[in-house]
Amino acid sequence: MFFQHIANGLIQGSLYALVAVGLTLVYGVLEVVNFAHGELYMLAAFALFMVFSFLKIPYVLAVVLTMLALMLLGYVLARTAIVPHLRRSFETTVLATLAASIILQNGARFAFTATPRKVIVPLEDVILSFGGVIVTGQRLLVLITAILAFAGLQLYIRKSRAGKAMRAASQNKEACRMVGIDVRRIASQTMVLGAALCALAGAMVAPLYDIFPAIGTTVVFKSFAVVIMGGMGNVPGAMIAALILGIGESLAGGYISIAARDALGFSLMILVLLIRPDGLFGRRVRV
Amino acid sequence: MKTSWIGHRAVWAAIALATMLPLIVRSNYLLHIMVMTEIYVILALSLNLVLGYAGLLSLAPPAFFGIGAYTSALLALRLNLPFWITLPAAGAAGLLFAAAIGVPSLRLSRHSFVIVTLSFTLLAQLVATKWTDLTRGAMGLPGIPTATLFGIPVTGKIAWYYFVLGITLVSLAFFTFLVRSRLGRAILTVREDEILAQAAGIHTWKVKLYTFAISGLLGGVAGSCYAHYITFIDPAVFDFYYMENLLIMVILGGAGTVWGVVAGAAIFNVVPELLRIHPELRTFLYGIVLLVAVSVAPGGLAGWVRDRRARKEAAAQQEGNHA
Numbered sequence: 001m002f003f004q005h006i007a008n009g010l011i012q013g014s015l016y017a018l019v020a021v022g023l024t025l026v027y028g029v030l031e032v033v034n035f036a037h038g039e040l041y042m043l044a045a046f047a048l049f050m051v052f053s054f055l056k057i058p059y060v061l062a063v064v065l066t067m068l069a070l071m072l073l074g075y076v077l078a079r080t081a082i083v084p085h086l087r088r089s090f091e092t093t094v095l096a097t098l099a100a101s102i103i104l105q106n107g108a109r110f111a112f113t114a115t116p117r118k119v120i121v122p123l124e125d126v127i128l129s130f131g132g133v134i135v136t137g138q139r140l141l142v143l144i145t146a147i148l149a150f151a152g153l154q155l156y157i158r159k160s161r162a163g164k165a166m167r168a169a170s171q172n173k174e175a176c177r178m179v180g181i182d183v184r185r186i187a188s189q190t191m192v193l194g195a196a197l198c199a200l201a202g203a204m205v206a207p208l209y210d211i212f213p214a215i216g217t218t219v220v221f222k223s224f225a226v227v228i229m230g231g232m233g234n235v236p237g238a239m240i241a242a243l244i245l246g247i248g249e250s251l252a253g254g255y256i257s258i259a260a261r262d263a264l265g266f267s268l269m270i271l272v273l274l275i276r277p278d279g280l281f282g283r284r285v286r287v
Numbered sequence: 288m289k290t291s292w293i294g295h296r297a298v299w300a301a302i303a304l305a306t307m308l309p310l311i312v313r314s315n316y317l318l319h320i321m322v323m324t325e326i327y328v329i330l331a332l333s334l335n336l337v338l339g340y341a342g343l344l345s346l347a348p349p350a351f352f353g354i355g356a357y358t359s360a361l362l363a364l365r366l367n368l369p370f371w372i373t374l375p376a377a378g379a380a381g382l383l384f385a386a387a388i389g390v391p392s393l394r395l396s397r398h399s400f401v402i403v404t405l406s407f408t409l410l411a412q413l414v415a416t417k418w419t420d421l422t423r424g425a426m427g428l429p430g431i432p433t434a435t436l437f438g439i440p441v442t443g444k445i446a447w448y449y450f451v452l453g454i455t456l457v458s459l460a461f462f463t464f465l466v467r468s469r470l471g472r473a474i475l476t477v478r479e480d481e482i483l484a485q486a487a488g489i490h491t492w493k494v495k496l497y498t499f500a501i502s503g504l505l506g507g508v509a510g511s512c513y514a515h516y517i518t519f520i521d522p523a524v525f526d527f528y529y530m531e532n533l534l535i536m537v538i539l540g541g542a543g544t545v546w547g548v549v550a551g552a553a554i555f556n557v558v559p560e561l562l563r564i565h566p567e568l569r570t571f572l573y574g575i576v577l578l579v580a581v582s583v584a585p586g587g588l589a590g591w592v593r594d595r596r597a598r599k600e601a602a603a604q605q606e607g608n609h610a
Contacts, residue, residue: 033398035405084582091344094401095534095581102531102574109567206386219407224402232399259417264537266410273391 013246044202074195231279317553356509427521
C-alpha cells in the first residue's frame with residue numbers, strides 16, 4: 001500500500017508542478033502573482049471537455065487545441081491585467097488579476113453552469129500493474145507529459161532567445177530596457193508560457209476528475225503553497241516542492257485523514273515561512 | 288490627516304441621518320439591507336485598515352468574519368453564553384488568528400502575505416466544512432440565539448438596526464481614534480516608505496502585525512453580529528463572495544479614507560439590491576468594475592473627490608497669481 005501511495009502522490013505532485021511552475025515563473029520574471037492562474041486551469045479543463053466531447057476529435061488533438069486556446073487567453077490576460085500595471089504599485093496587479101479571476105470564474109458559471117462534467121478517455125480504462133502498484137494509463141500519461149514538459153521548459157529557458165530574455169528580465173528590468181529588450185513583450189511571452197503549462201495540466205487531468213467552475217480555486221490553493229515552499233520565483237524549487245506536497249498529501253490521506261491531507265499544503269507553507277522564509281532552496285537557484 | 292475630507296458637520300449629519308432612517312423606512316426588506324450594510328461597514332473598516340492604511344492587501348477578512356461567526360455561534364449554542372461574552376470572544380478569536388497568521392506571513396514580502404491570507408480563507412472554509420463534529424459541516428448551525436442587551440432580547444429589524452448601528456459607531460470611533468494615534472501615524476509611515484520608517488525607529492514588522500491583528504478583531508466582531516442577527520450560519524460565511532464585495536466597497540470608496548469607505552459600503556450594498564441584480568451576475572459585473580477601477584481610478588471615489596478639489600484649488604491659485 002505504501003508504494004501505491006507514493007505512486008499516486010508522484011502523479012498528483014506532477015500535476016501541482018505543472019500549475020505551480022507557471023505561477024512561479026510569472027512571479028520570477030515579472031514579480032506579479034497571477035491570481036487568475038487557477039482559472040486558466042479550470043478553463044483548460046472545460047475547453048478540453050468542449051472540443052473532445054462535442055467535436056469528437058482524437059484526445060491528443062484536443063489537448064493541442066486546448067493549449068492553443070489557453071495560450072491566446074494567457075496573452076489577452078497579460079495585455080489587460082498585467083502589462084498595463086507593470087510599473088504601478090504591487091496591489092494594482094494583484095487586484096487586476098484577482099478581478100480577472102472573478103470575471104472568468106463567474107463567466108464560466110454562466111456559460112457552463114455548476115453541474116459537474118465528465119470527460120471519458122479510453123486510456124483511463126487501461127490498467128497497468130508494476131509489481132503490485134496499480135496505475136491507470138491516463139495517470140501514467142500525466143506523469144510522462146509533466147516530465148517531457150519540464151525538459152522542454154528547461155531547454156526553452158536556457159537556449160532560446162525569448163527564454164534568455166526572460167531570465168534577463170528576472171534579474172534586472174532596467175538593464176533589459178537599456179539593451180533593448182522589450183519587458184512588456186517578455187511579460188506577455190511569460191504569461192503565454194505559464195498558460196500553456198497550466199492548460200496542459202488542465203487538459204491532462206480533466207479525464208480524471210469532475211469538471212466544474214470552482215476547480216481552479218482548489219488547485220491554485222495548493223499551487224500557492226508549492227510556490228512559497230519552493231521559494232517565490234524559483235522554478236526547479238517549485239517542481240520539487242510540488243512532488244513533496246503530492247507525495248505528502250497522498251500519505252496523509254492514506255494514513256491519517258482526508259482533512260489532514262487538505263490542510264497539509266497550508267501547514268507546510270506556514271512551516272516554511274517560519275523556518276526558511278525564502279523557500280526550501282533559498283534564492284540561489286532562480287528561473 | 289487632521290480633518291477628513293468632508294469635515295465634521297457632514298459626519299454628524301450622516302450619523303443623524305442614520306439614526307432617523309428607520310423612521311422613514313418601513314419595509315422589513317429594506318431594513319434588512321440596512322442592517323447588512325452596517326455589518327459590511329465594520330468588515331470594510333477591517334479591510335481598509337490593512338489595505339488602505341498599512342498598504343497590505345489582505346484577503347483574509349472573510350476568514351475572520353467566519354471565525355467570529357462560528358466562535359459566537361458555538362459559544363452560544365454549546366455553552367449557552369450570553370452575547371456580551373460571545374461578541375468579545377469572537378473579536379478575540381479574530382485577533383488571535385490574525386496574529387498567528389501574521390507572524391509567519393508578514394516576515395517575507397507583501398506578495399507572500401497576499402498568498403497566505405487567501406490560502407487561510409480557503410483553509411478556514413475547508414475546516415468548517417470538513418470538521419463536522421464541531422461545526423456540523425455543510426448542514427450549518429441553526430437556532431443561534433439573538434443578542435440580549437441588559438437582559439432584554441433584541442428582536443425585530445428596527446431593534447437590530449439600532450443595535451448594530453451602536454456597534455458600528457463604536458467601531459468607527461475606535462477606527463478614527465486608531466488611525467490618528469501614534470500607531471496610526473506609524474502605520475502610514477510604513478505604507479509610504481518602509482526603509483524610512485525603520486530608520487525613524489519604527490519596528491515595522493510589529494506595526495504591521497498589530498494592524499493585521501486589529502483588522503482580525505474587527506472582522507470577528509462583524510461575524511458575531513451576523514451570526515446572532517441571521518441566527519443561522521454555514522461554511523458559506525467564509526465565501527470569497529464577501530471578499531469581492533469588500534474589495535469593491537473599499538477600493539471604489541477610496542482605500543485609506545474613513546468616510547469614503549463607509550460611503551462605498553453603503554452604496555455598493557444598497558444600489559445592487561435596489562436594482563435587483565442577480566447575485567451571480569453581480570459578482571461578474573463587480574469583477575469588471577474592479578478591473579476598470581484599478582486601471583482608471585486607483586484612488587477610488589474619495590481619491591477622485593480629493594483630486595478634483597486639489598485641481599480646483601490649484602486653478603484658483605493660478606488665477607490669483609495672474610490677477
